[in-house]
Amino acid sequence: MERSYQVNQQGHLTIGGLDTVKLSQKYGTPLFVYDVNHIRQNARAFVEAFRAHNVKAQIAYASKAFSSIAMVQVAKQEGLSLDVVSQGELYTAIQAGFPMERIHLHGNNKSKEEIEMAVEQQIGCIVIDNFYEIELLQQVLQEKQSTMDVLIRVTPGIEAHTHNYILTGHEDSKFGFNVNNHQATEALTTLLKIDRITVKGVHCHIGSQIFETDGFEMAVQRLYQMINEWKNSFQFETDVLNVGGGFGIRYTAEDKPLPLHEYVDALIKEITQQVDHYQLTFPEIWIEPGRSLVGESAVTLYKIGSIKEIPEVRKYISVDGGMTDNIRPALYEAKYEAVVANKANQSPDEKVAVAGKACESGDMLIWDIDLPKVKNDDILAVFSTGAYSYSMASHYNRFPKAAIVFVEDGHDALVVKRETYEDVVQNDLFYE
Numbered sequence: 052m053e054r055s056y057q058v059n060q061q062g063h064l065t066i067g068g069l070d071t072v073k074l075s076q077k078y079g080t081p082l083f084v085y086d087v088n089h090i091r092q093n094a095r096a097f098v099e100a101f102r103a104h105n106v107k108a109q110i111a112y113a114s115k116a117f118s119s120i121a122m123v124q125v126a127k128q129e130g131l132s133l134d135v136v137s138q139g140e141l142y143t144a145i146q147a148g149f150p151m152e153r154i155h156l157h158g159n160n161k162s163k164e165e166i167e168m169a170v171e172q173q174i175g176c177i178v179i180d181n182f183y184e185i186e187l188l189q190q191v192l193q194e195k196q197s198t199m200d201v202l203i204r205v206t207p208g209i210e211a212h213t214h215n216y217i218l219t220g221h222e223d224s225k226f227g228f229n230v231n232n233h234q235a236t237e238a239l240t241t242l243l244k245i246d247r248i249t250v251k252g253v254h255c256h257i258g259s260q261i262f263e264t265d266g267f268e269m270a271v272q273r274l275y276q277m278i279n280e281w282k283n284s285f286q287f288e289t290d291v292l293n294v295g296g297g298f299g300i301r302y303t304a305e306d307k308p309l310p311l312h313e314y315v316d317a318l319i320k321e322i323t324q325q326v327d328h329y330q331l332t333f334p335e336i337w338i339e340p341g342r343s344l345v346g347e348s349a350v351t352l353y354k355i356g357s358i359k360e361i362p363e364v365r366k367y368i369s370v371d372g373g374m375t376d377n378i379r380p381a382l383y384e385a386k387y388e389a390v391v392a393n394k395a396n397q398s399p400d401e402k403v404a405v406a407g408k409a410c411e412s413g414d415m416l417i418w419d420i421d422l423p424k425v426k427n428d429d430i431l432a433v434f435s436t437g438a439y440s441y442s443m444a445s446h447y448n449r450f451p452k453a454a455i456v457f458v459e460d461g462h463d464a465l466v467v468k469r470e471t472y473e474d475v476v477q478n479d480l481f482y483e
């Protein structure tokens with residue numbers, strides 16, 4: 052989906068038709084601004100892609116990318132399912148009134164409390180990750196005299212490294228059951244013996260920010276070897292094949308994401324071939340997009356403060372946020388693009404570096420970017436911050452977390468309040 056940014060007559064950047072400079076004045080900075088229409092278009096692109104093939108599917112928004120009550124409401128409105136990884140994400144979904152039967156619980160170390168909550172809420176399914184969890188789930192189901200549908204998360208030995216794939220004979224991952232050493236099959240046989248558990252199928256996730264379809268195709272091929280063995284050995288047929296998320300987005304001009312339907316088209320083509328080859332039943336397909344639904348839908352607005360020039364070295368412009376609202380540059384050397392929101396019609400004059408305000412040399416948002424000459428109080432808009440920014444925010448240096456605004460149809464709405472200093476110390480107790 053094209054990003055909905057434009058420049059208005061004042062030379063200000065607009066998102067979803069609203070002036071970002073005015074939004075920064077109204078709500079303060081740092082501020083996340085989401086174009087809700089953009090999220091909806093992405094969701095509909097996935098829904099439509101499956102519909103075009105007449106394939107039954109669940110598109111589960113991976114809420115780890117950005118979870119808030121308002122975001123979960125939008126996912127519900129668009130008919131998506133929801134992937135949650137913790138009690139916190141599940142609690143958010145409950146508060147948002149999300150249909151429990153469309154929730155899938157993930158996690159490589161689910162606690163008994165998390166499993167209990169999932170069973171009590173009768174969520175759609177638990178994605179089983181390890182043998183210990185099978186014991187815990189069995190115990191909880193017994194205690195609560197309940198039942199649960201599950202998928203088995205497997206690691207097929209294919210790992211995506213953004214632009215290419217590594218085939219690993221021995222899979223070294225904290226997630227899921229290994230296919231190659233038959234732990235996945237052992238998990239199946241263990242689960243099949245438990246009356247209160249119904250195995251609906253298989254899950255795998257090969258990585259994130261992936262720009263090609265061949266890694267998904269390779270994973271499907273490997274999975275079908277296993278699924279066919281399961282059919283022959285245990286007469287077990289998978290009703291559901293969940294191929295995870297990972298569809299890439301554009302952070303900078305170097306990123307060339309595919310239109311979302313191309314991933315779906317390729318997956319359906321490969322699954323069709325495999326099903327025909329092994330003469331199996333076509334499964335329901337589930338996917339778990341996070342970044343591709345929300346990543347490009349948001350900008351972060353910052354106010355520029357200090358400007359430091361080291362002659363012949365670098366010019367640093369510092370903003371009023373940084374790694375505490377977007378850890379990705381520090382954590383993954385992730386690259387971002389930005390514009391000066393109040394000078395969006397001006398051409399660049401100089402190369403600068405954008406620094407955050409945390410007490411950490413690595414707190415840099417962008418190392419090299421061409422911008423028009425900036426001064427204090429200018430507003431910087433960093434693009435594509437909708438995924439894994441707010442959701443990975445921290446209180447380092449006791450900075451309060453930023454606010455979030457949704458814009459749609461010419462309206463803006465505050466959906467996450469800016470934290471106050473009272474919020475920052477709310478759990479602190481005096482030592483007496």
Ligand SMILES: Cc1ncc(COP(=O)(O)O)c(C=O)c1O
Nearest residue numbers: 113256259296297339340341342
């Ligand atoms: C199991 C699982 N599903 C879905 C996702 C979402 O990935 P993405 O945000 O890249 O679509 C992730 C994150 O990588 C994941 O670990």
Ligand SMILES: N[C@@H](CCCC[NH3+])C(=O)O
Nearest residue numbers: 115259260379383438439
């Ligand atoms: N948080 C990561 C991706 C991890 C996805 C979840 N398994 C990022 O920002 O790119």
